Amino acid sequence: MGTALTALFEDPQRAIDRLMGTHAGIVVDRAWAPRIGGYVLDLTLFPPPELDAAGYDEERARISVREHGEPLTFPLGPERRWKHRYPSPLGVGFGYICGQLCLWLPTDPRPLKWVPEDGLENYVDRVHRHLFLEEHWRRMGHWATEDAPHGxxxxxxxxxxxxxxxxxxxxxxxxxxxxxxxxxxxxxx
Structure with missing residues (x-):
């Protein structure tokens, strides 16, 4: 288990330092507690060495961590095509916010989705991996690994x-x- 999401609220700097200290290629550019509650992290995620050598640029994302419920993640940067991103305000029938990355579906089996017990680092790992899989899909026209089930x-x-x-x-x-x-x-x- 990694850093509990509650640790982000209790001691944000310690949780952020642990995240950046244990994960290469992840930088927290900005972090704040909005007036409506929760905590927000703006991240820069650098490509792994193989993708860097292939000319992939860093990716940026905003993670909104709510005190109750799953985090929400939004890609930052220029408009691009996305394979796994909720396009509608209702989020394909699940009530998610427009533009959020689709990292898993609620009906996915447990090993294919994140739960709070997995910790902040595991969640950020999933976001990091997902953003580079999306860029691979845009460049090559196929998902680089076996795609999780959808639909x-x-x-x-x-x-x-x-x-x-x-x-x-x-x-x-x-x-x-x-x-x-x-x-x-x-x-x-």
């Missing part, structure tokens, strides 16, 4: 499940990884 729940022929399956994982390796994670956490908690 409405469907039956999954690989899961030996029924029509009530809640996520459409279509590849055996990802399905195996999800099951291994679930088995590990069931037997170790």
């Amino acid at each position: 409405a729940p469907t039956s999954n022929h690989l899961s030996n499940g029924s029509a009530t399956d809640t996520f459409p994982i279509t590849s055996r390796p990802l399905l195996r990884a999800v099951r291994m994670w679930e088995h590990h956490h069931r037997t170790h908690t």
Whole structure:
């Protein structure tokens, strides 16, 4: 477990120092507590060495951490195409704010989504990775890794499940990884 989100409210500078001290390529440019509550971080995220060598520029993002609920993340910078970003004010039926990155869906299996117990560093890691996957998609026309499932729940022929399956994982390796994670956490908690 990383830094709890509550630590950001209790001692913001310590949480920010820990984030930048443990994660290469992440700089907190600005941090503040808005009058409406919560905490906001503006980040610059530098590309990993391989992507830097390929000419990728740094990415910028704003993370709004609320005292209750999941953080919201918005890319900063010029207008660009996005594969996984909520375009509508209602956020594709989930009530999210316009322009927020779609990092996972509420119906995704646990290993494919972040929860507060994972900590601030894990959340920022997901944002960092996601922004560079988006840039790869813009340049190459495909997602660089196996893409997480998206869309409405469907039956999954690989899961030996029924029509009530809640996520459409279509590849055996990802399905195996999800099951291994679930088995590990069931037997170790």
